[in-house]
Amino acid sequence: MEKIKISKQRILVATLTLCMLFTLFAPAANVNAASKRTKALTAYQKKLKKLDSKIYKFALVYLDKDSIPELVITSKESIHAVYGEIYTYNNGKLKNLKYAGSDFGQFIYSPKKSVACNSSWINGYGAVSTFYRLSKTGKSTKLKRFDAIVNPKTSYKINNKKVSKKKYYAEYKKMEKKYPLKQISLKNAFNLTTKNIKNITKNYKSFVVTGAKY
Numbered sequence: 001m002e003k004i005k006i007s008k009q010r011i012l013v014a015t016l017t018l019c020m021l022f023t024l025f026a027p028a029a030n031v032n033a034a035s036k037r038t039k040a041l042t043a044y045q046k047k048l049k050k051l052d053s054k055i056y057k058f059a060l061v062y063l064d065k066d067s068i069p070e071l072v073i074t075s076k077e078s079i080h081a082v083y084g085e086i087y088t089y090n091n092g093k094l095k096n097l098k099y100a101g102s103d104f105g106q107f108i109y110s111p112k113k114s115v116a117c118n119s120s121w122i123n124g125y126g127a128v129s130t131f132y133r134l135s136k137t138g139k140s141t142k143l144k145r146f147d148a149i150v151n152p153k154t155s156y157k158i159n160n161k162k163v164s165k166k167k168y169y170a171e172y173k174k175m176e177k178k179y180p181l182k183q184i185s186l187k188n189a190f191n192l193t194t195k196n197i198k199n200i201t202k203n204y205k206s207f208v209v210t211g212a213k214y
Helices: 002-049 165-178 194-199
Strands: 056-061 070-075 085-090 093-096 107-110 115-122 126-134 140-149 155-158 161-163 182-184
Touching: 002 070, 002 085, 002 093, 002 194, 140 165, 155 165, 161 165
Parallel strands: none
Antiparallel strands: 056 070, 070 085, 085 093, 107 115, 107 182, 115 126, 126 140, 140 155, 155 161
8 A cells, every 4th residue: 555655656746847847848949939930030021022022922831830931932923834932941041942833823732741732734745743842951852743644645644654544533632632732822922012021020920821722
């Protein structure tokens, strides 16, 4: 009986100790995250100040699971061959996440999955969609490419290998299920006004968008 009491006491002491440690370190972690976010937003602000407000719009998105949103820049020109850009902040530097962009300046991505998808129509060929995994270092890894070819005849490819129409759409649906896609376009981006650029560091949440279902 005495051993049971001692065991319960030890468990209680251990639990209280863990709670105290969490209470001590959690605020420090939150402050550190907020500081990094402020530095990132300031870097985004400097980038936006250099852009032509007649040409570009912007938005913030959560590409990955951390507390620092990424910056999406898209063109006001709603034409076919215009590609948007996405920037992240890592190790004190602004990084352009390089990948093949989507038509009409859209940014197509899977929120908090670190995955983006280009979607473009190539005249005389067909539709191409490529899923990329993006990292904060600026590197991109190609996950899977889908080609729906219409010229000279209808055919389908996955990672440059011919497949049946059935397999093509089955595999594409699997990717969409694993990485649910959203799109950022002109409709859900913000104008580059002096007020908006100034407020990006003061009220960043008002510029965070998820996007429409793709």
